[in-house]
Amino acid sequence: xxxxxxxxxVAYEDAGTLGDILAEREIALRYLEAGVDDLSEAKxxxxxxxxxxPIGVYEVARYPFLKDEFAAIEVALKRHTPLIGICLGAQAxxxxxxxxxxxxxxxxxxxxxISLSVAGRASPLGALGDCAFRVLHWHGDTFDLPNGATRLxxxxxxxxxxxxxxxxxxxxQFHVEPRARQLERWLIANTGELAASxxxxxxxxxxxxxxxxxxxxxxxxLFRDWLDRAA
Numbered sequence: 362x363x364x365x366x367x368x369x370x371v372a373y374e375d376a377g378t379l380g381d382i383l384a385e386r387e388i389a390l391r392y393l394e395a396g397v398d399d400l401s402e403a404k405x406x407x408x409x410x411x412x413x414x415p416i417g418v419y420e421v422a423r424y425p426f427l428k429d430e431f432a433a434i435e436v437a438l439k440r441h442t443p444l445i446g447i448c449l450g451a452q453a454x455x456x457x458x459x460x461x462x463x464x465x466x467x468x469x470x471x472x473x474x475i476s477l478s479v480a481g482r483a484s485p486l487g488a489l490g491d492c493a494f495r496v497l498h499w500h501g502d503t504f505d506l507p508n509g510a511t512r513l514x515x516x517x518x519x520x521x522x523x524x525x526x527x528x529x530x531x532x533x534q535f536h537v538e539p540r541a542r543q544l545e546r547w548l549i550a551n552t553g554e555l556a557a558s559x560x561x562x563x564x565x566x567x568x569x570x571x572x573x574x575x576x577x578x579x580x581x582x583l584f585r586d587w588l589d590r591a592a
Contacts, residue, residue, distance in 0.1 A: 362443070362592060364389045366406035368430060370396075370414025370449060373546035377538035378577055379410065379445070382584040396426045403433035408443045408591075411450030413536065415551070417502055418449065418456045419463070431457050443529045443591035448500055451523070451532035458507035458526065466518050469498035470560055472568040475522055475535060481513035484525060485586035489537070492575035497536040499547070504534075529591045537580035541573025 365383050367376050369392045376383070376390060383390045388408065393400055395414070403409055411434065421427045434457040437444045446454040452462045475494050477486055489496065498516075506512055506521050514523040514535075522534045539547070548555065548562060555562065 362386070362388050362407040362588070364391065364406060365408040365410060366390075366403050367392050367410035367412055368395055368400060368403065368433065368450070369393070369412050370416070371550065373543070373550050374413045374448075375538075376410060376412065377540050377543075378580045379538050379584045382581055382588065383408075386588065395430060396424065400426065400429040400433045404436050404440075406437070406442060408588075409433065409437045409445075411444070411446040411453050413448030413450060413499070415554070416449065417462070417464075418452045427453075438526075438530070441527075441529055443588075444531075445587070446532045447538060448534060448536060451534050452502055452504050454526070454530065454532045455504035455507055455521075455524075458510065460505040460507045462502055462504045464501055465503035468501040468558055469516065469518055469535075470500075470555070470558055471498060471565055472496070472572050473498050473516065475514045475516055477514050478512050480511045480525070481523065484513050485531070485583045485590065486513050486523060488582035488586060489576075489579050491582060492572065492579040495572050496576060497539060497544075499536060499551075500534055531587055531591075537576060537583060539573075540577060541569050544569050544573065 365388050380390055416424055456462050475496055503519050510524040510526045512524055516522055524532050
């Protein structure tokens with residue numbers, strides 16, 4: 362791999378620790394800003410990353426750029442380009458593979474556990490054992506598992522938290538990429554949602570201080586392993 366392109370929906374949700382690992386491997390990372398840049402440029406990527414955001418993939422009428430995003434994902438799938446989606450990105454991959462994306466039973470916001478399947482423990486997600494399988498949840502939507510995909514992780518509320526589609530595609534509903542020191546940007550950007558959901562910001566900050574550094578280390582290990590396998 363020589364270059365990676367990330368489709369970014371909002372400035373505060375960047376590649377985070379994945380960006381650090383790409384830099385470590387001298388893989389150039391370029392962002393395409395959804396709704397602003399020409400997403401067809403994603404076809405030139407050796408690695409495509411689709412990041413998170415606060416919209417739904419079913420809101421194409423409100424956000425027409427989603428059609429271009431799906432097209433970019435479909436090109437990556439057709440060309441067997443390594444592809445990773447996080448949160449909204451995972452939902453977009455699921456939709457591109459023909460699965461339904463819809464509001465979940467309840468929002469999951471904050472630090473919580475995931476359970477890995479047998480396949481999940483054998484996958485790069487096994488690295489999350491180093492942080493006791495505690496990750497950052499921040500979503501309201503969910504998706505059905507695409508045909509041909511392998512479920513890797515679940516929670517009690519969301520059965521499909523992660524899946525693999527062959528060795529080159531990884532979709533994560535939860536977040537492993539944020540750097541703990543930057544999570545305050547998320548709290549500022551999502552003040553309305555946090556207030557409406559009754560989230561205790563003091564607890565969320567305390568949990569970030571406790572669990573964030575461990576997740577950063579575990580996610581670096583996860584991304585290194587996935588890149589090795591996807592390459």
